[in-house]
Amino acid sequence: MADQLSAAGLAAANDIPSLDRLLNAEALRPALAAHGRTQVVAALRRDLEALRKRALDGGVPRHELDAAAVAARTSAALDEAARPRLRAVYNLTGTVLHTNLGRALLPDEAVASVLRALTTPANLEFDLDTGGRGDRDDLIDDLLCELTGAEAATVVNNNAAAVLLMLNALADRREVVVSRGELVEIGGAFRIPDIMKRAGAKLVEVGTTNRTHAADYENAVGPRTAMLMKVHCSNYAVTGFTKSVGVADVAALAHARGLPATVDLGSGTLVDLTQFGLPKEDTVRETIAAGADLVTFSGDKLLGGPQAGLLVGRADLIRKIKKNPLKRALRVGKLTLAALEPVLQLYRAPEFLAQRLTTLRLLTRPMRDIQPQAERLRGVLAHAAGPSYAVEAVPMFSQIGSGALPIDQLPSYGLAVRYAGSGRPGRHLDRLETLLRRLPVPVIGRVADDALWLDLRCLEDRDEAAFAAQLAEPLA
Numbered sequence: 001m002a003d004q005l006s007a008a009g010l011a012a013a014n015d016i017p018s019l020d021r022l023l024n025a026e027a028l029r030p031a032l033a034a035h036g037r038t039q040v041v042a043a044l045r046r047d048l049e050a051l052r053k054r055a056l057d058g059g060v061p062r063h064e065l066d067a068a069a070v071a072a073r074t075s076a077a078l079d080e081a082a083r084p085r086l087r088a089v090y091n092l093t094g095t096v097l098h099t100n101l102g103r104a105l106l107p108d109e110a111v112a113s114v115l116r117a118l119t120t121p122a123n124l125e126f127d128l129d130t131g132g133r134g135d136r137d138d139l140i141d142d143l144l145c146e147l148t149g150a151e152a153a154t155v156v157n158n159n160a161a162a163v164l165l166m167l168n169a170l171a172d173r174r175e176v177v178v179s180r181g182e183l184v185e186i187g188g189a190f191r192i193p194d195i196m197k198r199a200g201a202k203l204v205e206v207g208t209t210n211r212t213h214a215a216d217y218e219n220a221v222g223p224r225t226a227m228l229m230k231v232h233c234s235n236y237a238v239t240g241f242t243k244s245v246g247v248a249d250v251a252a253l254a255h256a257r258g259l260p261a262t263v264d265l266g267s268g269t270l271v272d273l274t275q276f277g278l279p280k281e282d283t284v285r286e287t288i289a290a291g292a293d294l295v296t297f298s299g300d301k302l303l304g305g306p307q308a309g310l311l312v313g314r315a316d317l318i319r320k321i322k323k324n325p326l327k328r329a330l331r332v333g334k335l336t337l338a339a340l341e342p343v344l345q346l347y348r349a350p351e352f353l354a355q356r357l358t359t360l361r362l363l364t365r366p367m368r369d370i371q372p373q374a375e376r377l378r379g380v381l382a383h384a385a386g387p388s389y390a391v392e393a394v395p396m397f398s399q400i401g402s403g404a405l406p407i408d409q410l411p412s413y414g415l416a417v418r419y420a421g422s423g424r425p426g427r428h429l430d431r432l433e434t435l436l437r438r439l440p441v442p443v444i445g446r447v448a449d450d451a452l453w454l455d456l457r458c459l460e461d462r463d464e465a466a467f468a469a470q471l472a473e474p475l476a
């Protein structure tokens with residue numbers, strides 16, 4: 001039988017080289033150097049086991065048993081297993097602050113600071129003036145107060161945590177009055193009624209979906225009321241026959257009863273965005289100035305920093321919040337603080353902000369940059385996609401994303417790819433979308449209205465060459 005196999009160029013099970021022989025083979029050296037003996041032995045065992053099975057089932061081509069062939073398969077398997085799961089992608093979805101793609105990108109100053117905090121000891125909770133123990137919030141609370149006009153500030157893991165902590169610290173087993181028009185759900189898992197329950201607070205809904213009046217709040221206040229709360233309608237708009245009560249009026253009502261008014265501002269910007277040609281969004285400072293006693297917002301939405309939840313407001317309330325055991329459970333790590341401080345520093349120089357704060361630079365990227373880029377890349381993508389597709393450079397609209405300014409759109413430019421053949425385009429567009437997603441640096445676009453849309457707003461000029469290089473050859 002072995003002779004018959006041999007004559008056909010096939011190997012039998014007893015022709016398979018031993019593990020020891022392979023481990024000493026020259027061809028395995030690179031794999032051993034890259035991945036270490038433990039992993040190489042395990043990968044070789046798997047490979048040899050598969051060969052043995054096939055040999056018993058009828059034979060394996062001889063060349064597959066060469067040490068070089070075994071080494072190549074082993075290296076490929078181990079390289080694949082070692083490839084990071086968290087990978088860089090091109091965000092051409094048109095949504096600048098895309099929650100599923102990691103929201104805000106950090107400016108260089110923040111990256112340098114994180115790197116330093118990662119690799120050197122730092123005064124995270126150490127007071128350099130006294131030599132005594134410090135509080136990690138001290139690293140950023142002065143800056144937050146300066147930028148928002150608040151008396152005090154603290155920071156936790158994200159805005160959902162900030163809201164949970166605020167409610168538990170100030171409204172455990174008491175009532176929180178919220179307008180029915182503001183009972184938001186963000187991304188499925190954050191719903192105001194659920195967070196309330198988890199925090200131990202009782203939600204008292206007032207008004208209707210479209211209209212809430214001052215009297216609705218007033219009538220809801222009772223002996224068990226802990227606060228009046230407003231929530232930013234981050235991902236929807238109530239339009240038509242509507243009425244809501246602004247922060248100043250809710251705060252006045254609350255204060256008249258000796259209660260705090262709190263605001264979950266969601267995205268929470270620190271500057272007036274209209275100076276950059278962007279839509280109006282209430283700033284944290286304006287919200288505090290209007291009378292809010294406590295404001296919570298995200299670090300990685302419009303603020304343009306790391307994932308974090310910021311709480312700013314009255315000193316006595318912040319003190320109470322910091323004493324709550326949940327604060328310890330939800331506190332941020334040093335990497336977050338290392339990233340947050342330089343980002344907040346950038347806000348001290350608003351004249352440079354649109355250049356230095358990555359999020360704002362992307363949101364304000366001028367059409368005179370995006371349109372020519374679309375025209376340059378049109379031919380590149382057309383070549384890569386092949387003759388079955390028609391690629392056009394076209395105007396489109398970007399979104400800010402992450403619940404900021406949900407209905408406002410930013411004029412942008414990009415590439416629209418349509419199927420050039422006859423018949424239904426869906427399958428062909430999905431195929432192209434998949435090919436782009438499987439590139440070494442995946443390109444993430446969006447299929448809608450019988451086209452694949454690639455919004456180029458977030459492809460900055462410095463990344464264009466690498467982007468085009470990936471598309472130099474036709475996609476498989």
Ligand SMILES: *Cc1c(COP(=O)(O)O)cnc(C)c1O
Pocket residue numbers: 158159160161163184186190231232233234264265266267297298299308309402403
């Ligand atoms: C985004 C958002 C949240 C959740 O913030 P995270 O930082 O993602 O936890 C909560 N409330 C509102 C109003 C939001 O827009």
